[in-house]
Amino acid sequence: MALRTPSEAVAYATTHLTTGYNGMCLAHVQDAYGAVPVEPSAISAWNNSKHKHPTADLASAPYGAPIYWSQPGNPYGHIALHLDGDRMYTTDSAAGHPHEASISDWQNRYGYQPLGWTEDIENQPIPGIGEDMAISDQDAQKIAEKVWGYNYRGAAPGGNMFNLLVYELAHLVWAYKNSKVNGDKDAYRLLTDIAKNGPHDTWAYKNSKVNGDDDAYKLLTEIHQQLGQIINQMTTTGTDQ
Structure with missing residues (x-):
């Protein structure tokens, strides 16, 4: 069986192997992978592996890989x-059940010495190991x-992809022309003209359906004057319109 x-x-262990296994770390990993028991201890499995990667940085191991420790005075070692x-x-014998934990905290608390990780479990090759491998922030x-x-x-103007996107793409946007919208003016020229003339164009706007030949400024001025006259009339006559 593969x-x-x-x-x-990992999925099998965290959903099905969540109780027991006190003092049986190797059996726990064997069952997680569905491996045939061969070695008597974690340290023996490490020593006899033909596909091991010694490292003190167990955080760099692939996702799901068996990771190993030795411990002074402990002839069995540990695997997780x-x-x-x-x-x-x-x-975890202290906790009484398997659980997620910090590698560094475990090492500091119990004095375990990291050995490394393996591509097999007791020389039974693990399929797809390393394919889910995470990379460090530095990498x-x-x-x-x-x-x-x-x-x-040499295809990227400006020398690289960053300059291409930041500068060249921006240039293309600002230089864009659409004859249906802005005639011969590019986007930069059009927005510049709007910024300069926008307030004037707004107040000078005319709509024959609304205000005839009056522009917006003149229309609002006339409305303001008419309202002022009505208020004055109400004030002087004392009537309640």
Whole structure:
């Protein structure tokens, strides 16, 4: 029977293997992956693995990978399932059940020494391991810098993709012309004219259906004058219209 993938192993462990397993960390990971038991302990599984990656930075392990520790005075070691970054899914005799925990906190609290991670569980290859591997913030930054700084065969005006998008695309927008809207003027020229003449154009607006030959300023001025006359008339006559 094929082993589960790392994502499947984590999903299975966190939904089905949530009780018991006190002092049985290797059995917990075996069952998560559906592996056949071979080794007697986590440290033995690590020592005999043919596909191990020694590292003190267990947070860099692929998602779902088996991660291993040694511990002074403990001949069995420890194994757990890596999640993302500093997180793992582990058995815990103190808690009495498997749970998610901090790798660094675990190491500091119990004195475990990180060994690394493996692409197998007791030399049974794990399918798809590393395909869900997360990258660090530093690596993500490096990738972003490469992407934004990329210039395909000199095709990007300005030297790279960042300049192309920021400057060249902006230039195309401002230089856009639409004969149905703004004649021979580009977008920049049109908006500049509006900024300069907008207030004047607004007050000078005429609509024959509303105000005949009067512009907006003259129309509002006349309305204001007429209202003033009515108020004065009401005041002087003392009548209540």
